Amino acid sequence: MSDTLQKFMFDHSLVRGELVELSEAWQHVQQRRSYPAPVNALLGEMMAAAALLSANLKFNGTIIMQIHGDGPVKLLVVECDASLQLRATAKLSDGATVADDADLQQLVNLHGHGRFAITLDPADKLPGQQPYQGIVALDGDSVATVIENYMMRSEQLDTRLWLAADAGVARGLLLQKLPSDGGKPVAGEDADAWNRTVTLASTLGREELLSTSIMTLLERLYWEETVRVFEPRHPAFHCNCSREKVGNMLRLLGRAEVDDALAELGKLEIDCDFCGQHYAFDKVDCMQLFSTDSVAEAVQPPGRQQH
Numbered sequence: 001m002s003d004t005l006q007k008f009m010f011d012h013s014l015v016r017g018e019l020v021e022l023s024e025a026w027q028h029v030q031q032r033r034s035y036p037a038p039v040n041a042l043l044g045e046m047m048a049a050a051a052l053l054s055a056n057l058k059f060n061g062t063i064i065m066q067i068h069g070d071g072p073v074k075l076l077v078v079e080c081d082a083s084l085q086l087r088a089t090a091k092l093s094d095g096a097t098v099a100d101d102a103d104l105q106q107l108v109n110l111h112g113h114g115r116f117a118i119t120l121d122p123a124d125k126l127p128g129q130q131p132y133q134g135i136v137a138l139d140g141d142s143v144a145t146v147i148e149n150y151m152m153r154s155e156q157l158d159t160r161l162w163l164a165a166d167a168g169v170a171r172g173l174l175l176q177k178l179p180s181d182g183g184k185p186v187a188g189e190d191a192d193a194w195n196r197t198v199t200l201a202s203t204l205g206r207e208e209l210l211s212t213s214i215m216t217l218l219e220r221l222y223w224e225e226t227v228r229v230f231e232p233r234h235p236a237f238h239c240n241c242s243r244e245k246v247g248n249m250l251r252l253l254g255r256a257e258v259d260d261a262l263a264e265l266g267k268l269e270i271d272c273d274f275c276g277q278h279y280a281f282d283k284v285d286c287m288q289l290f291s292t293d294s295v296a297e298a299v300q301p302p303g304r305q306q307h
């Protein structure tokens with residue numbers, strides 16, 4: 001069973017929905033790091049949410065979802081591009097301990113300073129164009145609630161989310177009420193569809209969401225509705241890190257800082273937080289970084305480099 005995202009619509013209504021299940025992509029993230037169970041669940045839920053939003057926003061670029069925590073968890077990051085390629089990672093505070101039953105507030109908003117951010121980074125940026133970023137407080141007891149509030153505030157769209165993740169799978173359901181044209185009722189519209197479909201989805205418990213495939217969930221929840229399903233899509237893990245990007249980061253750090261680190265360590269070794277890929281820059285590599293205009297040229301793999 002491959003990872004799947006299924007869009008659907010209810011006939012004669014302005015309600016659309018999406019279901020996603022991530023297994024392989026989610027395993028990929030967990031292979032490299034093991035997180036305490038509540039952190040793992042939170043990261044998996046964010047991954048499901050990022051895929052749902054990405055497929056929903058029709059935005060050609062990458063959605064970056066971040067939680068900056070002020071508790072035992074410092075950072076959670078999930079990125080998803082328009083072709084539903086995902087990567088995710090989490091960082092805990094040094095020496096952090098996480099209780100098995102820690103909730104969202106205890107994990108990332110212990111002192112009320114936690115923040116949730118969504119960045120929309122366009123694939124084809126115009127010169128000087130900055131990615132759009134929206135930041136909200138971490139109000140609520142679940143990441144689903146935080147995102148629902150965010151969508152209401154930034155997109156003025158009624159959105160409901162049900163998310164769950166364990167070590168095996170991350171699953172999510174999204175329902176959204178599309179705005180009617182100029183607020184006018186649409187002829188033949190089933191005006192009660194939103195309330196009805198949300199009420200039905202609200203019967204969904206965490207265990208059921210974790211143990212039931214998305215197509216079964218769709219049938220089970222909405223067997224009395226006329227549901228139109230679209231061509232399924234297939235999210236996958238992908239990390240777009242590269243030697244060039246690491247080189248760019250080192251250039252941004254600046255020559256003085258890089259020289260200091262080289263003097264201390266002999267060479268710089270950087271592991272990608274998302275996929276574990278190892279990058280090493282020795283003195284010659286670093287010299288090239290700062291002596292050419294093009295990082296792409298300076299970071300050519302050894303062998304093609306002209307020292």
Ligand SMILES: [Zn+2]
Nearest residue numbers: 239241272275
């Ligand atoms: Zn990577």
